[in-house]
Amino acid sequence: MEYGGLLEESDLRDHTSTWVDPISTTYRGYTLYELPPNGQGLTAIQMLNIMEGYDIQSMGPNSSDYLHLLVEAKKLAFADRDRYVLDPEFGDIPLKLISKEYAETQRERITMGRASPGIASGSEMGSDTIYLCVVDKEGNMVSFINSIFKAFGSAIVAGDTGIILQNRGKAFSLDEGHLNRLEPHKRPLHTIIPAMVFRGEKPFMAFGVMGADMQPQGHAQVLINLVDFGLNIQGAMEAPRIRHLEGMEVMLEEPLESQVSGDLEKRGHRILRKRFPTNQFGGGQGIIIDPSSGALLGGSDPRKDGCALGY
Numbered sequence: 678m679e680y681g682g683l684l685e686e687s688d689l690r691d692h693t694s695t696w697v698d699p700i701s702t703t704y705r706g707y708t709l710y711e712l713p714p715n716g717q718g719l720t721a722i723q724m725l726n727i728m729e730g731y732d733i734q735s736m737g738p739n740s741s742d743y744l745h746l747l748v749e750a751k752k753l754a755f756a757d758r759d760r761y762v763l764d765p766e767f768g769d770i771p772l773k774l775i776s777k778e779y780a781e782t783q784r785e786r787i788t789m790g791r792a793s794p795g796i797a798s799g800s801e802m803g804s805d806t807i808y809l810c811v812v813d814k815e816g817n818m819v820s821f822i823n824s825i826f827k828a829f830g831s832a833i834v835a836g837d838t839g840i841i842l843q844n845r846g847k848a849f850s851l852d853e854g855h856l857n858r859l860e861p862h863k864r865p866l867h868t869i870i871p872a873m874v875f876r877g878e879k880p881f882m883a884f885g886v887m888g889a890d891m892q893p894q895g896h897a898q899v900l901i902n903l904v905d906f907g908l909n910i911q912g913a914m915e916a917p918r919i920r921h922l923e924g925m926e927v928m929l930e931e932p933l934e935s936q937v938s939g940d941l942e943k944r945g946h947r948i949l950r951k952r953f954p955t956n957q958f959g960g961g962q963g964i965i966i967d968p969s970s971g972a973l974l975g976g977s978d979p980r981k982d983g984c985a986l987g988y
Contacts, residue, residue, distance in 0.1 A: 699873075702726055702775055705904050708875040711896075714762045718870045719775050721893035723754035725900065726780035727787075733905040739917060739933055741940040742789065747901075748921045748946065749787045751894055752795045763856040764864040792945035795924045805830070806869060809983075810883035812964045812973050820871035820883040872896055880966060882910070887981065888959030891920055895959040910963045910976035911985075918958045922949065930958055956980045 699710040702722040709725065711718025727750040736743040761770050773779045786793070806824035824843065825831075831844040848866040849859040857866050868889045874882040882903075886895025895918065902913035917930040925947040929938055938948045960981025965974040975985030 700775055702777075704729055704900060706876070707881065707900070707904060709896075709900065710873045710875070712870050713765070714770050714866075715764045715864045716867045716870050717758050717762060717893055718872070719762070719770075720754045720758045721870065721872070721896040722775045723757060723780065723783070724750045724893060724897040726775065726777055727753065727783050728897065728901065729777075730781065730784050733901060738902070738906045738908075739919075739937070741937040741944075743901075744919050744929075744933070744937060745789065745792070745941060745944055745946070746787065747894075747897065747919060748927055749793060750783075750897075751921045752793060753783050753786060754893065755890070758866075761856060762866050767860065767863050768856050790944060792925055792941075795921065795926075806887040806889075808871065808885040808887050808960075808962055810871075810885065810962055810964050812883065812966060816880065816966060816971075818873060818880045818883045818964070818966075820873050820885055822869045822871040822885050822887070824869050824887075868892060870896070874900070876968060879968070881968065882963055882965045884910075884961060884963030886959040886961035886978075888957075890922075891957070891959040894918075894920055895961060899961060899963065910965050910974050912976075914961050914963060914976045914978040920958055928957055 697712065700713045700718055700722060701708055701710045702725060704725045709722065711721055713719070724747070728746060731746055733743055757774055761774065763770070805826065805828060806822065808822045810821065811819045825841050826843050826845050826847065830841040833842045834840065835842060845865050845867055846859070848857075848868070850857045852858060870892050871885045872883075873880065874884070884899060886892050886899060888895065898916070898918055899913045902908045902916050903910070908916060917933045919930075919933060920928045922928060925945060926949045927941065927946045928949050934948065934950070942948055958980060960978040960983070962978065962983055962985070963976045967974060973987060975987065977983040977985045
């Protein structure tokens with residue numbers, strides 16, 4: 678069988694199962710499920726494991742202490758992502774990375790009064806990702822995300838299907854000694870990560886945040902907004918965000934820039950005030966199943982096209 682005249686079936690890898698076992702962690706009684714490597718779901722898990730060791734609620738929403746910790750946790754988690762995440766069929770990924778014990782040792786590396794030197798994130802943010810989630814009347818939940826990565830993807834269309842092939846191969850490392858090095862039939866580091874949250878054995882929320890490296894940072898901020906700061910799903914999506922880029926560079930949405938930039942700069946963060954033509958803070962959607970009534974509560978991020986619909 679030919680695929681648009683571009684690929685033969687014999688050229689494709691034989692994956693006998695479409696099921697993916699998620700990876701997970703608990704955060705203050707909630708269970709977060711993320712996609713495993715070759716995706717970056719473990720990065721969101723690591724950030725939340727680190728943040729769970731602090732009294733975030735008492736720090737207050739988007740306080741300088743909270744934002745400082747979030748950025749420092751991100752740096753540590755992304756350092757592991759860029760070192761260890763690869764196609765698991767080509768190597769082993771240490772399970773300790775998503776353990777609570779490992780998060781405890783990582784917290785010892787954070788100093789409240791001083792920002793640590795950061796690392797390059799390793800990929801750029803695109804504007805071509807879509808996320809959606811659906812919950813039906815039976816409580817079945819879908820969390821879905823799709824992306825061709827950069828504008829027009831690979832610029833190759835599969836025959837006359839109209840389907841553009843992605844160019845995620847850009848995320849490979851050309852360092853021959855790197856775990857994520859370019860090799861035949863190998864999947865590269867992948868940034869898109871739909872997520873789900875459970876309370877006990879019951880599904881609680883489907884959600885996702887678009888935006889390459891912003892995705893794990895967005896997952897952490899949305900969940901913290903809900904759990905620690907008590908916002909509803911729409912408020913958790915709308916709340917202003919912070920984004921760490923690389924090194925000491927940090928971007929702040931208004932009103933955060935005017936409120937906390939001075940204190941963050943005193944700690945060593947470099948606030949990047951450059952304005953981009955496109956949104957740099959991601960965009961998300963989410964649906965919560967209210968535990969007491971079973972009602973569905975939807976939220977849609979105003980940073981992107983989208984809406985919450987029920988019928």
